[in-house]
Amino acid sequence: MASEPCYLLLDTLTMKHIWTNVELFWQGAVLSYRALFAWLNPATFLASMIIMPLGQIMFFTLLGIFATGAQNASFFLIGNAMQITAASGIFGVTMAIGGERWGGTLMYLFGAPANRLAVFTGRAAIHILNGMFEVLMGLAWGWLLGWVDFSHTDPFALGLTILIATFSTAAFGLLLGCFGLLTLNIMLVNNFVYFLLLLFSGANVPISALPSWMQYISWMLPLTRGIAAAREIVGGANLAQVAGLLAGEFLVGAVYLTAGYLLFRFFEIEAKRRGTLEAF
């Protein structure tokens, strides 16, 4: 029968193991963001993460106003403000994974005994924060221009919606990032997916207005439920009323995260088996 000191030792070792992985997660997040995020220098960050998304919001909101009237500006503003999280979630996260291959550090990453889940998921952590910043910036921009009224909005519910939508987009980005380990044309894939999200997520065209085959695709993608929930919350809905949408959005993100992690592990095992870690 094990003595009490043995349980204490086991608890200590487990706590130490958990803390090590937390440190690994966070250090990997910070280092991958600083080293692999190609848009981190001030000019490119300003252009790609601030001006470009705000330009997109203005373009589609003005188009929506032209098409349906100024009373519908908030529909397009909220949709595009939520969608611009994909700039971090898709582009940023795929750079954080694919960049290891371009930087020639993939073999060191896969050669280390570090917990793979901590390493993998850590890549998306700071991009989730980045994405949330972008959404808040977009919503603030719309409020300044008078396109949206937040007087009936539950801020906690909206914040949670933004967090979950950003998480699911970043999880999708993790899955796409794994393809960056396979193909040289990952920026083509990223751009294509980013624009498809503009179309399928309901950011600009109501899901109900899309053909049924497109609606199936929409509900399988991140952001669709998050955008719908954000619109309802800004319209005055409380958290309980959008709980179903948020749960669905979180589940979509969890599925993409799991698929991305399994693909990541599969690539590692296959690359080691074939000796093609650094092959192009």
Add this chain to the structure above:
Amino acid sequence: MLLKYTRAAIAAFKFNFLSLVTDSFFLFTTLLMPLIYAVIAFGILRDKGANYGIYIAIGSGMAGLWSTLLFGSGNAITSERWTGTLEMLAATPTPLWIIVFGKTLGVIAQSLLSMVASYILGSLLFGYPLTIAQPFAFGAALIVGILAFLAFGLILAPAFLLNPQIQQFQNAMEYPVYILCGFLFPIALLPFWTTPLSYVLSPYWTARTLQGAADGTLTLDQFALNSAMVLVLGVIYFFIATLLFRWVLFKTRVDATLGLQ
């Protein structure tokens, strides 16, 4: 000499066009992106009626044309620096702007595909009537507009080379031009102080003429005014481009710093 420069421009056009049609990023920018914009615009403007079909086809085609010009012309000389061939190009007897002219022509030839693709999409997928009411005016406006685009491309190439900070703003330059030039909605929606900015951009006048010619509302006076503006702006762009190219050659031959990143 004219024949020699023409031959050099055609060679630059041929090589750049052939390399761009195999570049997946440019194929995306030229073909897929305008198509996606067109589908979104068709979805947003669905209640405006079938008359807007040609408007959307033109607008999304122009958007694709601008994006392709921005990245294609903008990188025309910078890409030579990346591959270490810039100094050799600058040292050849053929003026550098002739080579960039040929490369920009290749970019525009590819980007015209985006207009054709948007047009076909609108017709086949959405069944919108896409007849052009004034085809001669449309064709003439397109030709004049392309010349102005060429001149604008001649500004972008040296500007991005001389100041890499400007090139970092490439991603941010797409939507402002879409908005200010009224590709998919009239500039009347914008604040009054943005109107002068629209007026100094030749794509605005080109889009106005093409949209008017397509729906048959273009008068002779409007055609003359719009075309004159495009030509005047094209000449101004060309003049600015010559100054920039002189500065590029100065940096190459006197400073010897142009090959440095």
